[in-house]
Amino acid sequence: MEISERAAQLTPSLTLSIDSKAKAMKAEGLDVCGFGAGEPDFDTPEHIKDAAIAALQGGFTKYTPSAGLPELRQAIADKLQADNDLTYKPGQIVVSSGAKHSCYNAILATCQDGDEVVIPSPYWVSYPDMVRLAGAEPVVVQTTERNAWKMRAEDFEKAMTPRTKMLILNSPNNPSGAVYTRDELAAIIEVAAAEDIYILSDEIYEKLVYDGVQHTSVASISKEAYDLTITVNGFSKAYAMTGWRLGYLAAPEAIAKAVDSIQSHSTSHPVSFAQRGAIAALKGDQQPLADMRDEFAMRRNYMYDRITKIPNITAVRPDGAFYVLVNISQLGLSSQNFADRLLSKANVAVIPGAAFGDDRTVRLSYATSIDIIKKGMDRFQDFCRTL
Numbered sequence: 315m316e317i318s319e320r321a322a323q324l325t326p327s328l329t330l331s332i333d334s335k336a337k338a339m340k341a342e343g344l345d346v347c348g349f350g351a352g353e354p355d356f357d358t359p360e361h362i363k364d365a366a367i368a369a370l371q372g373g374f375t376k377y378t379p380s381a382g383l384p385e386l387r388q389a390i391a392d393k394l395q396a397d398n399d400l401t402y403k404p405g406q407i408v409v410s411s412g413a414k415h416s417c418y419n420a421i422l423a424t425c426q427d428g429d430e431v432v433i434p435s436p437y438w439v440s441y442p443d444m445v446r447l448a449g450a451e452p453v454v455v456q457t458t459e460r461n462a463w464k465m466r467a468e469d470f471e472k473a474m475t476p477r478t479k480m481l482i483l484n485s486p487n488n489p490s491g492a493v494y495t496r497d498e499l500a501a502i503i504e505v506a507a508a509e510d511i512y513i514l515s516d517e518i519y520e521k522l523v524y525d526g527v528q529h530t531s532v533a534s535i536s537k538e539a540y541d542l543t544i545t546v547n548g549f550s551k552a553y554a555m556t557g558w559r560l561g562y563l564a565a566p567e568a569i570a571k572a573v574d575s576i577q578s579h580s581t582s583h584p585v586s587f588a589q590r591g592a593i594a595a596l597k598g599d600q601q602p603l604a605d606m607r608d609e610f611a612m613r614r615n616y617m618y619d620r621i622t623k624i625p626n627i628t629a630v631r632p633d634g635a636f637y638v639l640v641n642i643s644q645l646g647l648s649s650q651n652f653a654d655r656l657l658s659k660a661n662v663a664v665i666p667g668a669a670f671g672d673d674r675t676v677r678l679s680y681a682t683s684i685d686i687i688k689k690g691m692d693r694f695q696d697f698c699r700t701l
């Protein structure tokens with residue numbers, strides 16, 4: 315059977331092997347503590363579900379415009395203005411089947427054969443493969459724990475070539491939880507703007523920041539930033555709506571139009587009644603989000619404090635998202651080997667950093683109950699002491 319070169323070049327998911335092993339162990343009745351989750355362990359708030367149910371029952375089950383319902387695009391424009399100080403017309407916004415879909419659409423609309431896309435590492439697992447699917451080449455910039463896993467403007471400058479088309483920024487970051495400050499972003503944008511390099515700014519964890527840390531939208535920094543940035547966001551993390559498959563991007567009009575065309579010929583549009591739920595999410599009560607954030611903050615403090623007490627591993631206190639990235643390089647094991655042994659010997663599932671382009675690390679998610687975190691951290695600590 316012949317498959318396309320495009321498909322053949324994709325890297326198999328490193329996260330899947332640990333995940334399937336953990337599931338198989340659970341099915342055998344073993345008590346596995348899962349720190350692998352990439353989604354909130356909270357339910358979607360009731361008023362959001364109610365809006366989608368009412369839409370379904372009212373027969374709102376047909377095609378919508380490809381870029382999304384006008385009322386939803388307006389609600390997103392209002393949100394971007396109020397929360398992010400960004401002025402977008404609804405025509406600059408395209409609603410999609412998830413932030414992942416928006417990232418892919420944005421890359422397809424702007425990058426092609428011969429282009430390079432700079433991606434700071436550790437990165438969210440899908441970016442390099444999305445870039446390759448568009449025919450372009452990922453250029454990975456390794457960051458360091460010393461710099462809190464953030465790329466500095468000078469690191470970016472060194473990675474740039476005449477072929478650089480785009481930079482992908484993700485703040486708050488998966489897997490490190492790093493949040494870039496306004497000044498750090500401004501310095502990077504200055505470098506990008508000098509060469510008209512697009513910035514794909516994935517802000518999906520925007521609402522999950524702790525201790526009063528401020529999230530800054532890249533496009534809000536300057537006129538140059540606005541003109542070069544494609545802002546991606548969605549509903550999965552802020553409203554615990556991962557399964558609804560809803561996200562969006564906001565961009566200069568020409569890019570938004572190109573993205574709309576791509577979407578109209580591929581997925582048509584996101585699910586009609588789910589879009590009604592998204593309107594309720596943006597316009598309705600924001601208290602469930604605040605409660606979820608408080609709970610995440612408490613778990614983060616607990617998990618991070620436990621990690622700091624374990625010899626020979628280190629971590630930067632994460633400012634956002636729901637992950638702690640642990641540096642295991644002093645232990646002398648590859649991230650995959652560490653994760654495999656931790657799972658089989660201590661029944662704790664973590665994601666090897668190799669999946670995010672950094673083999674010195676493993677990612678622990680605190681999107682699980684505090685009881686599981688306590689039990690899992692006891693086991694994690696005992697395991698690390700045996701190495």
Ligand SMILES: Cc1ncc(COP(=O)(O)O)c(C=O)c1O
Pocket residue numbers: 352411412413414415438484487488516518547548549550556560561
């Ligand atoms: C950085 C980042 N971007 C995008 C996504 C995808 O979000 P969505 O569920 O809206 O497609 C994820 C999901 O884990 C993520 O971590």
